[in-house]
Amino acid sequence: MARYYFDLHNGEGPTRDEHGTELRSRADIPKEVARILLDVARDELPAGDRMTIAITVRDESGDPVTVASLVFSNEWLDVLG
DSSP states (O other): OEEEEEEEEETTEEEOOSSOEEESSGGGHHHHHHHHHHHHHHHHOSSSSEEEEEEEEEOTTSOEEEEEEEEEEOOOSSOOO
């Protein structure tokens, strides 16, 4: 098992993961990223008409291995002019 760190970038600014999560393999990273993004989105959306939530994943040595993001965009179609 390897430890990976999932740093969150959202409307509140960057949050560095100091504890990490042990995963069986690198192939488990996308599942964990999706879980985190969906949890954060559930708590924070809709906070406005546009928002990006991103996760940067680091390995045990601190090197980034992947970045993933979720973009929310809402456009009102009935805006009064």
